[in-house]
Amino acid sequence: MAEAVISTNDLAKRYGAVAALDGVSLELARGEIVGFVGPNGAGKSTFMKLLLGIARPSAGAARVLGLDMIRGSEAIRRRVGYLPGDLGLYRNLRAGAFLAFCLSFYRDAPRGRGAELARLFELPLEQKIKGYSTGMRQKLGLVQALAAGAELLILDEPTKGLDPTSQALFADLLAEEQAEGRSVLLSSHVLEEVERMCHRIEFLDRGRIIPPDVVAAVREDFRRVLSATFRAGREPDLAAIPNVQDVRREKDRFLLRIDGEIGPALAALARMDVDSLEFNRPDLQEIYHAVYLSRRRS
């Protein structure tokens, strides 16, 4: 088992009567990229702020890079690159001066890395930040987080407002960071991006991590749907297929939900004039909606 870069135990944060985070236990291994997904107010940003000491936990404990979250807060921050979700910048500073300010706190920040990243993202460092567009500001925020040379990156909605080219560049840079053994915890509402970049995805809802078995059950549920098309002119006798619980038609495609053993259903389909047959492969978007929809209903 690789060394845990982040290890939290029942981490909780209350703001008065509201539980922003309600007992989150999570482990992040070295070199791992973990994505946080969840609706607004699920507790993603709060979790990140707690790890960095920006907010104080109401209960629970955490170790980051082997250090206690409270006692070793300053030492932790020396080794973490952070992009806040509600990023604000010093608008009257030039981007170069802002970058120099942000990186001046890191003794081990690689020299010239900030300028190099700014060049990659095509950011004019001599320009004042107030002249930057929203996307450029986000890129500047990313640059300051990536240029710190940190062992752990905590990125709250890193691609918010980025153009597709910059998103792709960010994904490449993240892969490079990971290849060099760095760990990443990121949150995003762009599920496609999370699915593409992360090794593991955690679903948060109302301050809690949704148990993996709930998500696995949803995935499994999707996998039990077969998508079949039949040769033209043949109306299939779907009632003859065993274990079919539900049939839905989408144009010339039939979606068959199988309940119970799938073998007999496949055998029956093999005897029909099937043109194509495939298992449903749900993307994260579908799983996300199914997970949160079922929780809202319950």
Next chain:
Amino acid sequence: MIVRRALRDDWWKVLAYLAILAFNVIVVLRAYPTFEANLSQLMNLMPDFLSFVAAALLDAGEQRLQVFMGINHFFKGANMIGPAAAIILALGTVVREVEIGTIGLLLSRPISRTRILLSFAAVHLLELILPLTLVTVSLPLLADCLIDRQVELLPFLWANLHASAFIGMVYALSLLIAVLLNEQIKVAAVAGGVCIISFMLYFIDATRPFTLYRLSSLDVYVDIVKGGPLPLVEFSVCLGAGAACLAGAILVFREKDY
């Protein structure tokens, strides 16, 4: 870097503060010969609530110019412009970072919250005290150049020390309020309100002993600029209250969630 950024943000405010302090002294000095020539008539025109100012000037005798400059530079200038500058500078600390959304970025840097606040406080106290001291040091020169009269520097330096302690206390109080509240407008209203109301109440005999300005009163400055000792009680209270407010601000800031 916090120090450098604060200096960069504040230079024009400090320049304006210095200019107002200097302007105040120059204007009253230029008017002094006329004022002195017509002193008795002018004193008759003084409203009742300023009678103690008139009395201080009439009783000053040969030290009248010294007292006149002390009243105008310290009691009027430093007491009014100093706290205003202190509040404006305190607004540029934590509460500004909260409002522009940079607090998360700043607190995620590897630097303790105590050091962040002390860095701001050190720069701001320097920015408040240095211009005041520059004008104070230039008082004899200004008197000589503008009206060809001599005044003693040393008593002014003692008065400057006391005024600095008072302004420092107001700054520390404003900083505490700035840490407690998350909006600049609220901080300005509370800190400014305390100072303005306190200054108004100072001119009412019955309420004077209960105001902030009791610590930086006309009597205090008249005594010092006439060569008297530094009022240890008032001076100690300013330093103590300032230190307590600064410590309070640090304690609140260290525990606050952002």
